Amino acid sequence: MRNISFFVHLFEGVFHRGMSNLSAKPRVLITHNAIPQVAIDILKDKFQTVVVKGTPNPTREELLELIPGCAAALWYGHIKVDREVVDAAGAGYDHIDVDYLKEKGIQCTNAANVLGPAVAEIAIALTLEVSRKTLEGYKAIITGTWLMNHATWMTGHGLSNKTVGIIGLGQNGFAIAKRLIGFEIKRLLYNDLTELEEKARAVKAEFVSKEEIFKESDFLYLCVPLDDETRFLVNKKTLSTMKNTSILINTSRGGVVNQEDLIEALQKNTI
Numbered sequence: 001m002r003n004i005s006f007f008v009h010l011f012e013g014v015f016h017r018g019m020s021n022l023s024a025k026p027r028v029l030i031t032h033n034a035i036p037q038v039a040i041d042i043l044k045d046k047f048q049t050v051v052v053k054g055t056p057n058p059t060r061e062e063l064l065e066l067i068p069g070c071a072a073a074l075w076y077g078h079i080k081v082d083r084e085v086v087d088a089a090g091a092g093y094d095h096i097d098v099d100y101l102k103e104k105g106i107q108c109t110n111a112a113n114v115l116g117p118a119v120a121e122i123a124i125a126l127t128l129e130v131s132r133k134t135l136e137g138y139k140a141i142i143t144g145t146w147l148m149n150h151a152t153w154m155t156g157h158g159l160s161n162k163t164v165g166i167i168g169l170g171q172n173g174f175a176i177a178k179r180l181i182g183f184e185i186k187r188l189l190y191n192d193l194t195e196l197e198e199k200a201r202a203v204k205a206e207f208v209s210k211e212e213i214f215k216e217s218d219f220l221y222l223c224v225p226l227d228d229e230t231r232f233l234v235n236k237k238t239l240s241t242m243k244n245t246s247i248l249i250n251t252s253r254g255g256v257v258n259q260e261d262l263i264e265a266l267q268k269n270t271i
Helices: 002-018 037-044 060-066 083-089 098-104 116-132 134-143 171-183 197-203 210-216 236-240 259-267
Strands: 027-030 048-051 072-074 163-167 187-191 205-207 219-222 247-250
Touching: 027 037, 037 048, 116 134, 116 171, 116 219, 116 247, 163 171, 163 210, 171 187, 171 197, 187 210, 197 205, 236 259
Parallel strands: 027 048, 027 072, 163 187, 163 219, 187 205, 219 247
Antiparallel strands: none
């Protein structure tokens, strides 16, 4: 519930500064009914909550109908926050018209600093699943197709004594790096906009160029925001420089990877 606690604290601060004359509880729109009830109950203690009931995902029309009169919105999902939604309200950013929010004087925030540990754990889980073929092994067991006479078919390869690269040593990248220490990797490489010396020292990471990190990494983690600089960061050219045994783990937006180039690389065993 760290996300919800963060938003309660945030909303209270905003309302205290800009809406201190409100006598009733401010209305907060919760834009997805998949948010756990226990989280909604936390919000109800401080605010009047309005929950979109659309299943499985709310429609744009439902949001436009419910948002008028709401002092804040806990936005969950991928429905675009554009001018029509902002005007209707009267109150990751790539799906939000941030310039128009500035024009209207509306504060826009996200919970960027609360999911690092969860992202890192899932990234490590994906790494082990792919490198150690745990899902393949599970499927072989439940389907009765385990090859007893081929002892090495599920061996895979581990993280120990490998070179690991992280592009983006921000919250998620740093959280992943800390968890990699226990796997006794050989080298930890990173690339970011600038050298991050304090973080790098903490995890014994080396700052290298993007070219080197693609070339040298046995495991490569993408932990960057999606913007004009990072869109299609992984493409035919960068994939061609990677080892054909490399494993790529993307914790960023999908647009960081050129999907068509990735499919082609996988089909040709480039990686």
